Amino acid sequence: MRSPGLLVVTAAVFVVAFASAEETAVSRGEYLVFAGGCIDCHTEAGKQAVQLAGGRPLETSFGTFYSPNITPDPTTGIGQWTDENFLRAFWEGVNPDGDHYYPSFPYTSYTGVSRKDLLAMKAYLFSLDPVVKQAPEHELALFISTRLAAGAWKLRSFEPGRFVPSENRSTAWNRGAYLVRHLGHCGECHTPRDSFGAIENDRELAGNSDMPDGDSTPNISPHRLDGIGKWAVDDIEYFLDIGMLPDGDSTGSVMSAVVDNSTSKLTKEDRLAIATYLKSVPAQRGE
């Protein structure tokens, strides 16, 4: 008889190692959920709203979208999703039933996010308390009210693919590009859209005057007069941490919530990486 003690010890070590790997994924996932700006759209307004339980309306020129519940409730949330379901949603803009998402879910940017990061985000979301809360149906203009329209839009305006780092650029630049273009999906609000609502990539970060809820976003390309060309890299880092503009005023725009729920929770290094990337894109006139 071999020592059963050894077996127990081995099993215990295995369980502990597994638990700690799980914990690492969860805490990494939490960080990535902050970086991905998930909380802003998937949480209703008001201090009592449960985080990530969805239901927030987004009023656009195409109609009103309601964000879904992404807590792990099996019926009203994403509790039954497999890893593959989760990856396909982000990479291809398709829900577990195979229906197309509307681009109000920014899979157009998230398509670049890595498998490892997405699965960590899923691990974190699944570690949350499930909340029973059904999001209302979207209220959309007739011509886009079927998911087929979302599919047609996708054919015209969506290019799937993971982020590929550029060898000619620094680590900080690549990290910044990943965060700005994909996980943080900055361009979804800061890059203008054409009449079909597709992002105009050749005008990256030039600002958008036709935002949901009647808002507009500023040009954050490095144009000195129209954009943030006068901001130093660490001015941008400061802003993303505390919302202070270089003149000492503090933001009171909708960006304030992004600073609170997302950029202020990142490491200083990641904020500097974002700034490094922002300073590198072509300067855009206007907006």
Next chain:
Amino acid sequence: MRQTIKRLTLLITLAISLAAVAEPTPEDAAKYRQSIMKALSGHNGAISMMVRGKAGDPDNLGNHVQALVNLKGEIESLFEQSSDLEDDRALPAIWENPEAFADAIENFQAAVEALSEVANGGEMQAIDAAHRELGKACKGCHEDFRLKKQD
């Protein structure tokens, strides 16, 4: 007689100027409020340059922190009067929700106090941290009580 007229003139002038101070027009109240806010943001911006070692003599840091300390007590009185001027970004929420607004001001005042305490120590990292907290307090209040605009 001459003396009496002189005295009377003085009295009337005084009364008028006192009245002006006691009851500014909404426009003037808003202008004054905006001036104080600009002063705060000016010192804030200067401090941020110093703590990052970008510009400014660190020996002057205390002056700017002291200016914030001096100004912080005046904040409540800036909002005694509302206005519906187009360029006044003070939101009705200030007067509709006075308790939450008082909390936001208290946060700001506490953050200025905290900054002032570490500023005397001269430890830049601690000053930077306290200053970032102050920035968050400013933003917190603007978020709920100032009309949003593009930055």
